[in-house]
Amino acid sequence: xxxxxxxxxxxxxQQVLDRLDLRVKPGDRIALIGQNGxxxxxxxxxxxxxxxxxxxxxxxxKDPRIERVGVLQHVxxxxxxxxxxxxxxxxxxxxxxxxxxxxxxxxxxELCRELELDLREHSAKPFFKLSGGMxxxxxxxxxxGREPELLIMDEPAANLDPSGRKAFFQQLSRFPKSTTMVLxxxxxxxxxxxxxxxxxMDCGSIVLxxxxxxxxxxxxxxxxxxxxxxxxxxIRKVLETWQFRNGSxxxxxxxxxxxxxxxxxxxxxxxxxHHIQELQLGKP
Amino acid sequence: xxxxxxxxxxxxxFKSVALLDLRESVRxxxxxxxxxxFGGAVVILISLGITESQVMGFTGxxxxxxTYFQLCIAILPVFILIxxxxxxxxxxxxxxxxxxxxxxxxxxxxxxxxISARFLVVFLPVFAALAxxxxxxxxxxxxxxxxxxxxxxxxxxxxxxCFLGLGMLLSTLVRKQEWALGLAFxxxxxxLLFLDAILIGVMLQHKLQEEVIIFISLLNPLQVFxxxxxxxxxxxxxxxxxxxxxxxxxxxxxxxxIFCIAxxxxxxxxxxxxxxxxxxxxxxx
Numbered sequence: 001x002x003x004x005x006x007x008x009x010x011x012x013x014q015q016v017l018d019r020l021d022l023r024v025k026p027g028d029r030i031a032l033i034g035q036n037g038x039x040x041x042x043x044x045x046x047x048x049x050x051x052x053x054x055x056x057x058x059x060x061x062k063d064p065r066i067e068r069v070g071v072l073q074h075v076x077x078x079x080x081x082x083x084x085x086x087x088x089x090x091x092x093x094x095x096x097x098x099x100x101x102x103x104x105x106x107x108x109x110e111l112c113r114e115l116e117l118d119l120r121e122h123s124a125k126p127f128f129k130l131s132g133g134m135x136x137x138x139x140x141x142x143x144x145g146r147e148p149e150l151l152i153m154d155e156p157a158a159n160l161d162p163s164g165r166k167a168f169f170q171q172l173s174r175f176p177k178s179t180t181m182v183l184x185x186x187x188x189x190x191x192x193x194x195x196x197x198x199x200x201m202d203c204g205s206i207v208l209x210x211x212x213x214x215x216x217x218x219x220x221x222x223x224x225x226x227x228x229x230x231x232x233x234x235i236r237k238v239l240e241t242w243q244f245r246n247g248s249x250x251x252x253x254x255x256x257x258x259x260x261x262x263x264x265x266x267x268x269x270x271x272x273x274h275h276i277q278e279l280q281l282g283k284p
Numbered sequence: 285x286x287x288x289x290x291x292x293x294x295x296x297x298f299k300s301v302a303l304l305d306l307r308e309s310v311r312x313x314x315x316x317x318x319x320x321x322f323g324g325a326v327v328i329l330i331s332l333g334i335t336e337s338q339v340m341g342f343t344g345x346x347x348x349x350x351t352y353f354q355l356c357i358a359i360l361p362v363f364i365l366i367x368x369x370x371x372x373x374x375x376x377x378x379x380x381x382x383x384x385x386x387x388x389x390x391x392x393x394x395x396x397x398x399i400s401a402r403f404l405v406v407f408l409p410v411f412a413a414l415a416x417x418x419x420x421x422x423x424x425x426x427x428x429x430x431x432x433x434x435x436x437x438x439x440x441x442x443x444x445x446c447f448l449g450l451g452m453l454l455s456t457l458v459r460k461q462e463w464a465l466g467l468a469f470x471x472x473x474x475x476l477l478f479l480d481a482i483l484i485g486v487m488l489q490h491k492l493q494e495e496v497i498i499f500i501s502l503l504n505p506l507q508v509f510x511x512x513x514x515x516x517x518x519x520x521x522x523x524x525x526x527x528x529x530x531x532x533x534x535x536x537x538x539x540x541x542i543f544c545i546a547x548x549x550x551x552x553x554x555x556x557x558x559x560x561x562x563x564x565x566x567x568x569x
Contacts, residue, residue, distance in 0.1 A: 077386035
């Protein structure tokens with residue numbers, strides 16, 4: 001479905017994507033993680049045919065830069081920051097409907113209702129005047145309503161309230177298994193139930209590409225040792241939840257993690273990355 | 285769903301983009317100002333009794349048309365440039381383009397949809413004001429110079445098209461709105477200065493032949509519009525002095541009238557096609 005061979009992208013002299021190799025099969029649901037500036041958005045824009053690049057990139061066996069429309073008819077995209085569209089909500093739905101191969105409007109109304117957004121109440125409002133959460137909900141509904149074969153979402157849940165997040169994840173889980181998803185997020189923990197693969201990017205390279213269900217032996221434990229610069233109550237509570245013990249010396253914690261939980265654990269402690277001096281995650 | 289169905293015809297996204305831009309432009313504040321300026325200009329000209337004036341030897345509706353057209357030449361280009369130059373670059377900066385181009389919209393449909401809508405938005409109010417003045421003149425039993433009205437309508441359309449093309453070209457050329465606005469002002473200023481001041485300077489410095497200077501000046505669309513508008517009421521172009529001999533000897537009256545329509549229109553197409561080429565090339569967002 002997606003194939004990248006030695007894909008690189010430079011902005012002037014800065015290399016943003018560095019010889020990426022990636023193969024995504026139909027049904028792969030990828031959590032694309034990485035810090036700001038890791039290259040996630042650049043990769044997403046390249047997949048959407050918006051950036052030129054070196055190397056070979058194919059989506060549905062087509063070059064999205066050359067055969068944009070043919071590729072994008074089967075791709076749904078939710079951006080990280082809702083754009084300040086001047087059109088009103090009703091016009092946006094009509095506009096998206098006019099570009100969709102299937103009737104879209106009714107479905108969008110239904111999906112918005114599930115996300116607790118009453119479209120009829122807001123249909124005359126300019127899109128840019130909606131709150132951040134409302135904008136995100138509408139963009140999600142417009143994308144999911146098209147039932148695309150490939151869903152690309154850049155921090156889709158960032159502006160959603162807890163109930164909106166829950167409804168959104170439920171909507172995603174209803175998609176057929178054959179649907180491929182690339183979900184970029186900082187909070188990999190909340191995506192873990194939806195994805196079957198984690199791809200981590202750093203400085204334009206893929207530093208981790210892990211399938212969550214294959215290759216992991218359930219029940220096996222991994223030794224983990226964590227050295228902290230500074231210990232505060234928040235991180236202590238997190239480590240206690242994971243049943244870590246204070247080890248030999250201040251700031252040293254030891255524990256065991258189930259192999260299938262290691263991504264979840266890394267995600268949980270990533271919020272405290274500036275306190276972490278060293279992390280050792282050993283083989284069981 | 286696996287097989288790729290027939291893509292949407294380009295006309296559907298074209299219409300959708302054009303309609304969307306039309307609606308957004310009509311709602312924008314600049315459009316209100318635009319309407320007030322050109323609608324207001326006609327109302328002011330009428331209320332000041334300009335049709336009664338006999339300065340320059342013209343009277344009635346003809347006098348008013350000349351004044352209205354001179355006003356259009358002064359205001360319309362800079363207005364079109366300022367409002368159009370932010371179209372693509374503004375949508376790029378605000379991530380609107382990223383979102384729109386994630387949908388199956390052909391690049392041509394986006395670009396030409398935008399430019400078509402903008403053309404209607406800038407041309408129709410100017411034309412409506414012209415039509416209103418003609419209707420008012422008819423009600424006042426003034427003789428309507430139909431040939432001039434038709435020619436001015438064509439000229440206003442090509443003037444709009446020419447500067448719309450330039451605006452879109454500048455909008456695709458740069459990546460920052462400030463740069464686009466700066467370039468638009470600079471272009472307008474250069475064209476304005478090339479009407480007289482720079483030309484005289486060049487002529488004095490390089491002692492160029494009069495014909496060369498005149499042909500250089502005719503590359504300037506503003507100059508073309510100005511002289512074209514004069515020619516209709518001053519067939520000998522006496523206002524221009526000796527330059528009129530060079531122009532009329534080379535083109536003839538009919539030829540020059542055709543040139544005044546064809547050249548800016550061609551220029552508009554050149555600018556907009558070049559803009560489209562730049563838009564398609566490289567990164568889209």
